[in-house]
Each structure stands twice: as C-alpha cells, then as structure tokens.
Amino acid sequence: MSALLSSLLILSLFSTGISLSSNYYEKTCPNAESLIRKAVRDAAKNDKKVPAALLRMHFHDCFIRGCDASVLLDSKGKNTAEKDGPPNVSLHAFYVIDNAKSAVESACPGIVSCADILALAARDAVVLSGGPSWVVPKGRKDGRTSLASETRQLPAPTFNISQLQQSFAQRGLSLKDLVALSGNYSSQIKLIKGRP
C-alpha cells in the first residue's frame, strides 16, 4: 500500500519544477478540497465508472507535459488537442472536473488551477473506491499547450514490459511505481466490472 501511495504521489508531482505545498489554498480558498470531493462524490453516485475515469484522466494528463491539465483543453482552429489524440478519445467524465471547477470558482474566483482540481479529484476517486488517501501538494499551474500528436508518448496497450519500463523511467517512475500504479488500475477495472 505504501508503494502505491508513493507512486501516486510521484505521478501527481510530475510538473513544472515549481514548488508545491499542501496548504497552498489554506487562506485563499479553504473550501476548495471539500467542494471538489463533493463534485466527485455526487457524480460517482450516479455513475460508478466516474472514479476510474478520473484516475485515468490524471494519469494521461501527467504523462504529457506534466500534470498541467492540458488534457482538459479543447481542440481549437487548426490545433487538435490532447483530448482528441487516439489514446484519449475513450477518456470520459470531463463534466466532473467542470462541475468541480464551477463550484470552486463560485467560492473563490480565479484562484484554484484546473491542474490541482484534477490531481485532487483523482485522489478523491481512489479514496471513494476504497483505496488509500494522501495529501496532494498544490500550486500546479495550468498549461496552455495541448497537442494530440504528443499523446503518442502514452504507453500503448501493445507495449512489452521493457517498453513499459522505459516509458515510465522517462518520467522518473521506477519498475516498482509501474507495478504499484498498474495494480491500482486493475483494482479500478475490477470495481467497474463489479468483481471483488
């Protein structure tokens, strides 16, 4: 369990080199975390696939350009965004992040980044599914670049173990992280399918 926790934490720290802190919104948006938790809980009540969707969305966001919410950006003009890249077309439940963002914006406009909302929602999703909890360091900045072509960097379902290891290593994740994160992923799939 501690391997999973540290791997999830490392995953959610892929970032920009900026310093993050656990009490980042303590003064500026003290209710942010509870509002996000509520949005995730409300959505999961109606659709049991929501927690899995949020965890995967966070993983796919973090793998490309760090955890900067670039996966949430829509394609615009000639730019096809990550969201529309082949591995991401099956991502879903974006509305949960939209709902959380609206709730947080009503409470404290212009303060909480979408990148932090996604990282917190993924943590809440894991907890809701019976997994461990962890403190999410906050202060991520939202990216403005989102390119479908970069989703090629996500590990493919056809990858063998060395390719998976290499793909994870390029993001500072060890073999242990790969095993811990994949284990968590399998648990989510079993939960969706209603198997123990």
Ligand code: HEM
């Ligand atoms: C190790 C390399 C990985 C590969 C090749 C991979 C590939 C895939 C594929 C092909 C799907 C099915 C998508 C579809 O429905 O069309 C999937 C679903 C999923 N993946 Fe991964 N994945 C990997 C790692 C991870 C990790 C590390 C996590 C989370 C920490 C994760 C979380 C999930 C979840 C939760 C789903 C189900 C999503 C849903 O039904 O909404 N995956 N993955």
